[in-house]
Amino acid sequence: MRLSLLGGTGDIGKGLALRFAADTDHDVIIGSRDPDKAHSAAESYEQTLAEHGHEAKITGFENPMAADRADCVVLAVPPYHVTDTLSSVVSRLSDDAVIITPAAGLTRDEDGFHYRPPSAGSVTTLVADAAPESNPVVGAFHNLAAGRLADLSLELGIDTLVLGDDRNATEMICTLIEEIDGLRALKAGPLANAAEVESLTPLLINIAQQNDGLHDLGVQFKWAQNRFCNSSRISSRVSPLFTHSTKRW
Numbered sequence: 001m002r003l004s005l006l007g008g009t010g011d012i013g014k015g016l017a018l019r020f021a022a023d024t025d026h027d028v029i030i031g032s033r034d035p036d037k038a039h040s041a042a043e044s045y046e047q048t049l050a051e052h053g054h055e056a057k058i059t060g061f062e063n064p065m066a067a068d069r070a071d072c073v074v075l076a077v078p079p080y081h082v083t084d085t086l087s088s089v090v091s092r093l094s095d096d097a098v099i100i101t102p103a104a105g106l107t108r109d110e111d112g113f114h115y116r117p118p119s120a121g122s123v124t125t126l127v128a129d130a131a132p133e134s135n136p137v138v139g140a141f142h143n144l145a146a147g148r149l150a151d152l153s154l155e156l157g158i159d160t161l162v163l164g165d166d167r168n169a170t171e172m173i174c175t176l177i178e179e180i181d182g183l184r185a186l187k188a189g190p191l192a193n194a195a196e197v198e199s200l201t202p203l204l205i206n207i208a209q210q211n212d213g214l215h216d217l218g219v220q221f222k223w224a225q226n227r228f229c230n231s232s233r234i235s236s237r238v239s240p241l242f243t244h245s246t247k248r249w
């Protein structure tokens with residue numbers, strides 16, 4: 001599979017590029033507005049991978065060239081630039097290429113980070129509205145910490161929530177995600193549910209900033225047996241439990 005990371009020179013693009021290149025056989029392509037920057041980033045990621053014992057080939061191109069013939073295109077750019085980045089590559093997209101968006105609309109004030117979705121309801125739906133009809137949009141990676149992905153010495157042990165209206169595309173992206181060691185894909189419903197997923201991102205950043213040792217916070221959803229039930233039988237009443245993984249955000 002050809003996996004193109006537009007804005008792959010940035011934080012989440014780097015983390016995803018390193019993990020996909022380390023753990024899968026897919027072609028990883030870095031996109032940038034500047035082809036030289038894309039090329040240098042690709043070289044430096046290859047160097048990092050080599051230092052961790054992975055021989056991987058990563059290539060770098062200007063965004064439209066990076067998107068050319070890609071099976072999946074990740075819009076790894078700031079939320080305010082998802083639509084212009086998508087427009088810049090749309091003529092090069094294969095008909096059925098899946099567009100993945102990890103962006104969450106955030107704002108920051110003296111109290112911390114807050115969720116600020118665009119008028120479309122979420123950045124994910126904004127991308128879906130702008131995407132060609134033939135290209136399914138899938139939301140994923142919103143709540144991952146780039147620093148944790150990029151540190152290949154760390155085990156992940158975290159979940160990412162996946163949103164999509166196209167069942168086949170959503171399943172395909174879940175399968176792709178789970179090729180990364182320690183990353184579990186959990187379906188969170190159609191794109192209409194994206195605001196709930198995106199709004200977790202400022203919550204995680206605020207928790208990471210307010211608590212020592214919780215940098216690079218991620219989430220892992222677990223089923224916990226209800227403690228108040230008879231311990232001699234497994235209860236069907238279960239509660240979701242957030243756990244955290246530490247390191248810098």
Ligand SMILES: NC(=O)c1ccc[n+]([C@@H]2O[C@H](COP(=O)([O-])OP(=O)(O)OC[C@H]3O[C@@H](n4cnc5c(N)ncnc54)[C@H](OP(=O)(O)O)[C@@H]3O)[C@@H](O)[C@H]2O)c1
Pocket residue numbers: 007008009010011012013031032033034037038075076077078079081085102103104105141142143144145146147249
């Ligand atoms: N950082 C995280 O931990 C994290 C986690 C989950 C989700 N996300 C989401 O992932 C997306 C990228 O986050 P990030 O932290 O990787 O961002 P970033 O490092 O600030 O930027 C990523 C890349 O976007 C490109 N870019 C910057 N300004 C642009 C513009 N005006 N037009 C088009 N491209 C532009 C740049 O690439 P070139 O200069 O090479 O073109 C840059 O390297 C965001 O939407 C964020 O919400 C981030």
